[in-house]
Amino acid sequence: MQYTLHVNGRARKVDVDSDTPLLWVLRDVIDLKGTKFGCGAGLCGACTVHLDGAPARSCVTAISNVGTAAVTTIEGIGNTPIGARLQKAWLDVDVVQCGYCQPGQIMSAAALLAQTKTPSDEDINTAMNGNICRCGTYPRIREAIKQAAKADLGAAATKKGA
Amino acid sequence: MSHARLTSKQSWGGQPLAALTAANASRRDFLKVSASAGGGLLLSFALPDLVAAAAPDTETTIFNAYVRIAPDNIVTIMSKNPEIGQGIKTMLPMLIAEELDVDWSQVRIEQTLADSAIYGRQVAGGSMATPLEWDPMRKVGAAARQMLVAAAARRWKVAVSECDTVSGKVWHQASGRALSYGALAAAAAKLPVPNLDRVKLKDAKDYKIIGHSVPGVDGPKMVKGETLFGIDTVVPGMLYAVFEKCPVFGGKVVEANIDAVGKMPGVRSAFVVQGGTDLTGLMPGVAIVAESWWQAEKARQKLQVKWNEGATRAQSSDGFTRQAVAFGSKTPAASLRNDGDAAAALKSAARVVEAAYHYPFIAHATLEPMNCTARVQGGRAEIWAPTQNPEPGRQLVAKTLGLDPKNITIHMTLVGGGFGRRLMNDYMVEAAWISKAAGALVKLLWNRADDIQHDFYRPAGWHFLKGGLDQDGRLVAWQQHFVSFGDNGRFASSANLDASTFPAGRVPNLSIGYSLIPFGIPTGPLRAPGDNALAFVFQSFIDEMAHAAGEDPLQFQIDLLGNDETLAGRGEGFNTGRARAVLEKVREVSGWGKGDLPPRAGRGVAVYYSHLGYFAEVAEVAVANDGRVKINKVWAVGDIGSPVINPTAAENMAQGGILDGCGEALNQKITIENGRVVQANFDTFAPLRLTQAPPVEVHFLKTDHSPTGLGEPPLPPAIPALCNAIFAATGKRIRTLPIDPELLKT
Numbered sequence: 011m012q013y014t015l016h017v018n019g020r021a022r023k024v025d026v027d028s029d030t031p032l033l034w035v036l037r038d039v040i041d042l043k044g045t046k047f048g049c050g051a052g053l054c055g056a057c058t059v060h061l062d063g064a065p066a067r068s069c070v071t072a073i074s075n076v077g078t079a080a081v082t083t084i085e086g087i088g089n090t091p092i093g094a095r096l097q098k099a100w101l102d103v104d105v106v107q108c109g110y111c112q113p114g115q116i117m118s119a120a121a122l123l124a125q126t127k128t129p130s131d132e133d134i135n136t137a138m139n140g141n142i143c144r145c146g147t148y149p150r151i152r153e154a155i156k157q158a159a160k161a162d163l164g165a166a167a168t169k170k171g172a
Numbered sequence: 173m174s175h176a177r178l179t180s181k182q183s184w185g186g187q188p189l190a191a192l193t194a195a196n197a198s199r200r201d202f203l204k205v206s207a208s209a210g211g212g213l214l215l216s217f218a219l220p221d222l223v224a225a226a227a228p229d230t231e232t233t234i235f236n237a238y239v240r241i242a243p244d245n246i247v248t249i250m251s252k253n254p255e256i257g258q259g260i261k262t263m264l265p266m267l268i269a270e271e272l273d274v275d276w277s278q279v280r281i282e283q284t285l286a287d288s289a290i291y292g293r294q295v296a297g298g299s300m301a302t303p304l305e306w307d308p309m310r311k312v313g314a315a316a317r318q319m320l321v322a323a324a325a326r327r328w329k330v331a332v333s334e335c336d337t338v339s340g341k342v343w344h345q346a347s348g349r350a351l352s353y354g355a356l357a358a359a360a361a362k363l364p365v366p367n368l369d370r371v372k373l374k375d376a377k378d379y380k381i382i383g384h385s386v387p388g389v390d391g392p393k394m395v396k397g398e399t400l401f402g403i404d405t406v407v408p409g410m411l412y413a414v415f416e417k418c419p420v421f422g423g424k425v426v427e428a429n430i431d432a433v434g435k436m437p438g439v440r441s442a443f444v445v446q447g448g449t450d451l452t453g454l455m456p457g458v459a460i461v462a463e464s465w466w467q468a469e470k471a472r473q474k475l476q477v478k479w480n481e482g483a484t485r486a487q488s489s490d491g492f493t494r495q496a497v498a499f500g501s502k503t504p505a506a507s508l509r510n511d512g513d514a515a516a517a518l519k520s521a522a523r524v525v526e527a528a529y530h531y532p533f534i535a536h537a538t539l540e541p542m543n544c545t546a547r548v549q550g551g552r553a554e555i556w557a558p559t560q561n562p563e564p565g566r567q568l569v570a571k572t573l574g575l576d577p578k579n580i581t582i583h584m585t586l587v588g589g590g591f592g593r594r595l596m597n598d599y600m601v602e603a604a605w606i607s608k609a610a611g612a613l614v615k616l617l618w619n620r621a622d623d624i625q626h627d628f629y630r631p632a633g634w635h636f637l638k639g640g641l642d643q644d645g646r647l648v649a650w651q652q653h654f655v656s657f658g659d660n661g662r663f664a665s666s667a668n669l670d671a672s673t674f675p676a677g678r679v680p681n682l683s684i685g686y687s688l689i690p691f692g693i694p695t696g697p698l699r700a701p702g703d704n705a706l707a708f709v710f711q712s713f714i715d716e717m718a719h720a721a722g723e724d725p726l727q728f729q730i731d732l733l734g735n736d737e738t739l740a741g742r743g744e745g746f747n748t749g750r751a752r753a754v755l756e757k758v759r760e761v762s763g764w765g766k767g768d769l770p771p772r773a774g775r776g777v778a779v780y781y782s783h784l785g786y787f788a789e790v791a792e793v794a795v796a797n798d799g800r801v802k803i804n805k806v807w808a809v810g811d812i813g814s815p816v817i818n819p820t821a822a823e824n825m826a827q828g829g830i831l832d833g834c835g836e837a838l839n840q841k842i843t844i845e846n847g848r849v850v851q852a853n854f855d856t857f858a859p860l861r862l863t864q865a866p867p868v869e870v871h872f873l874k875t876d877h878s879p880t881g882l883g884e885p886p887l888p889p890a891i892p893a894l895c896n897a898i899f900a901a902t903g904k905r906i907r908t909l910p911i912d913p914e915l916l917k918t
Contacts, residue, residue: 027437027467034466038412043404044397046588048539049620053854056539084397097395104387104820107828108257109394110401110539110588135863142854144539144589145257146831148865150824 013073017042018086024073032076033057033068036083044084044113048142055141056110058117059083065121067140084113092123092162099158107145115141119155128159238312239268241320245340245354247274252284252291253301254560255390256590257828258883259821260301262389264309266818270381271313271374274340274353281389286562286582296560296587297595297697299783299881302817306879314371316360320353323360327351376815385820390586402558402585405545405615411440412465413606413614414472417457417626420481420847421692422449424456428477433460436474438467441610445602451694452628454572454601461610465617484692484847489532489632492844495689496634496655500528504653504685506661509671512681514638517649521640524649525720528636529709531909533629533842535851536698537859540588541623544603547613552579557600558587565597569604591832592697596628621852628696629842631657631667635709640681645721647714647732650675650682657695658688665694666701672741673710674751674781678732693844699832700884703782707888708837708895708909711778715896716905725896726759726777726790743784753873754788754809755779761871762790762807769901770794772918773804776896778889785885786811789830791866791893795901799913801838803866803894806830808886810870813877826886827868833890835860841910 015022017040024039031050036042036059045068048056052067059068060082087093096116106112115138122129122137129137134155143151240248249265265281286294293304317337324342325332328349335344343350376383393399418424430442439462447456458477462468499505518524545556553575559565562582570577587594603616618626633656640649657664663686671684698704718728736749755777758764764775772795779788792804808830816822839858843850851857870886895906902916 026464027470029470030464030466034464037404038464038466041406042397043400043406046401046539047403047541047617049854051620051853051855054539084395088396100395101387101391104385104391104824106257106388106391106394107259107824108255108539108587108589109388109390109399110257112394113397116395138862142539142859142861144537144591144832144859146828146835146860146865147824148831148860148862149827149867151862 011074013076015040015076015081016078017081018083018089026073028072028074030073031069032059032071032073032081035073036068042083042085046110046113048111054111055118056114058114058141060087060117060121063121063124065118084117087117087120090120092158093120095158095161096120096123096154099154099161103150103154103157105147105150105154107147111141111143115143115151119151119158122155123159123162127162129155239272239316241353241357243354243357245278245352246280247272247278247340247353248280248282250282250284252294254294254296254562254584254587254590255283256296256560256587256594258296258825259388259818260296262386262821263818264301264305266381266386267305267309268313270379271310272317273337276381276386278340283584286566286584288563294562294584295595296590297592299785299884302879302881303784310373311368311371314373315366315368318366318371319360319363320356322363323356324351327356327359379815382817383815383819386818387820399586401540401588402545402556403540403543403588403617405556405585407545407547407556407613409613410545411461411463411610411612411614412468413459413461413603413610413616414465414468415445415457415459415602415606415616415618415622416472416475416477417455418479418481419625419849420479421451421484421694422455423479423481423484425458426478426480428458428475430458433471433475436467436471438463439471440612442471443609445605445609452596452598453568454605455598459606459609461606461612461614465615469619481847487691487693487844487847489844492632492689492691493530493634496530499655499687499689500634500636500653502687505687506685508654508669508684508686509676510683511676511679514649514651514681514683517681518638518640518651521649522643523641523720525639525716526637527713527716527905527907528634529712529907530634531632531705531708533632533693533844534698534836534840535624535627535629535842535857536591536593537624537854537857538589538591538593541618541620542599543615543617544600545613545615546600546603546607548573548575548604548608551575553604554581555600555604556583556585557597558585558594559597559600560587560590560592560594561597565600568597568601572601573604573608591699592701593627596696620854624851624853624857625849628665628694630698630701630704631664631695633667633705637709637713639713639717641717641721645723647675647679647717648681650679652684654684654686656686656688657691657693659690661688663688664691666697667695668702669706670702670742672739672746673706674746675710675714675732677739677741677746678734678748692847699829700782700887703780703884703888704833704836704891707778707780707782708891711780711889711892712895712906715776715778715892715899719899724765726755726764729777729779730755742782746781747786750786750811750875751779751781751788753875754786754811757809757871757873758788758790758807761809761869764790772796772901774897774900774902776893776898776900778892778896780885780889782888783884784812784880785882787886787889789889789893791890791897793894793897793901795898795916797918799916801898801911801913801916803834803864805866806834806868806890806893808868808870809873810882810886811873811875811877812882812885813879814874815879816872817879822872822882823870825882826870829882829884829886830868830890831860831865833887834864834866834894837891837894837909837911838864839910
């Protein structure tokens, strides 16, 4: 089956079986390898992407269900202000150990900050509990999300002041 | 040679550190230098035969280098060990860069190929890279610096002693002249190599890189999804493979509908792999090779295999426990240690405590599933593998496929979590075999069920303990019967017990014996092998004895440690003073014993020595009325020598190790039924999640000892600290893992 996907602002034509998960289309057809395979069952969050801004587990999202939704992946999230702030905070806090889960973590965090500018610990718990980090970088993930949220307030304050 | 290294590393508890460092030190005598193709300086270790072979042809040494300095003053440092998230790709080059005296911003880092003939030990395991490489890597940097200084002095016709270095430049103070390393590299490469035993190393107070936080080198790419792990390998012409093995360990293929599967969309071939009987090697199964991984995986759903499940089918976790309990009521089959007379001392003790402890099998569950890309063709193999331990993989592939090890090239990719799982190379030999049989370049990728159901598990274990206190509340008797797995008196992999584990040596009457259950389940090292389970047993039972004695558990351990001295034991031996010091510090930073906690909240403490590191940890928990355990906070104090090379990474690693331990204690259990693993994904085998992760406050003591590794030692005490906190909160003793909330209900 032929599908036209809208990935990170670009139209991409692919020809795959209709039940192929979006994850494998992104990774093996479009060659965007940042979205990771962890469980194949929506249990670990390593494959998290955005569909029209909402977080989705691409390993259990069949290509036939994507439709015209705008797909954003870790390769594209840095083009949004929230994504860029998160990536910077991730580096400032030096979150990463093995790094395998981090694209999914950042995608979930970006969806959270898009909804909730200054998330509480409880908001972070709800948004991030579906993303496993086997290395246990959770304390730093929490810190980086808070730092990115503060950076947003900073930007808003500067703008206001100017 | 590499097998011997692996063995000594994996079970290195029994080995003196000197034996390990000796093998590593052999490289020091053969530092080699040459001009690189670009006109820069190239510095490498080499073994004698390679020095001779390489002498007439400098080209061959280029790829062996540790340091390459280009005319534009960019310094490329090769990192030789597998990066699994432990930060070694940043840390080893930091050591070289410090002594070379360059700015970190000048440094670029490249991952080497796997080649133990050139690089020696290339293993991510045992927390051994730091103690083994601390001296050699600094000396490589210092030697290069010395040669650059000599080249400058020669050019300026001044004494070497008048020249100094700063930020990748040599300068001559008297005349104010300076030259960049890049400008000197070609000349320096022609100078004789200094004797590494005599190169001058910096004074620690002059460090600009070591001891300063350096963020992980791959971070900027990782947060953009640009880093490539094994699973991301792309080689033109590559096909994708899946491999189905018998769910019962050791089972063989009787027949399979490979003709039908071979006709599924995208499938190029499907075939039976006969395999062998060694659980660490190529096992029997059915391979499916397709144009995409999803097509291979879909075809696999149609696969029907008739298995000969073999003898292991009769084995189960429940059955093992029944056998263990039966053993527990008898005398141990063999003795590991006998000090004094434990039986007599128990008879005359004022107070005796008896307890049975048990922990289950657990899996590694790295987030990146096992995978490997391989091309086997014309007697050669090229392999791209996320491995912690490439050399034994090369040997396994060579032996199984009948290849010359020299004709096997292994690219070490980034590794999406190791924890010991990828010390084994079963997935590597599978990929190589499938490539050869299919006549194609293939990327083999396991699904999550493959990963959880075909692991080398942390072995389960049972401990039957008796402890005796005298009238003054001193621990005078300790009797332990360890029921583990193995055969003919030999422990299965990672199923052994080190009989020097504290409180051994501090209890006058102590006996530890063992009995073994033969089994067919593959086991292997999991982060802090042995210790991840034994710390739970030893440190929980000491806590039991402290409470029985009516003593403060932390002070009880300090009293038990006694005088500062080094007791015979693993590594350099067990230094009671270092253990005491981390306990005292954790008492201070956690505010132990001060302030009141609400009902059903409590604190526990544990101290443990493993992999040359000392950690004392305090956990605080709150136990809900429904039995759910919330960890409020963990305080950890470590002594891993000094300096702590990369503080940001060290804190991260310690937090991760402690949280890993919490996850094991709270969540994890692998159950064997009918010779197979019941759990298949993260719903039933659950790594720690963010909501379960407490804040972890980490402190390091500065001591006069050389720096040692950190991947493992923070983990073991986290588990008993947590369980001891639960006792403090509820009065209920956790003697079986994982922690069962049912037992903690009000």
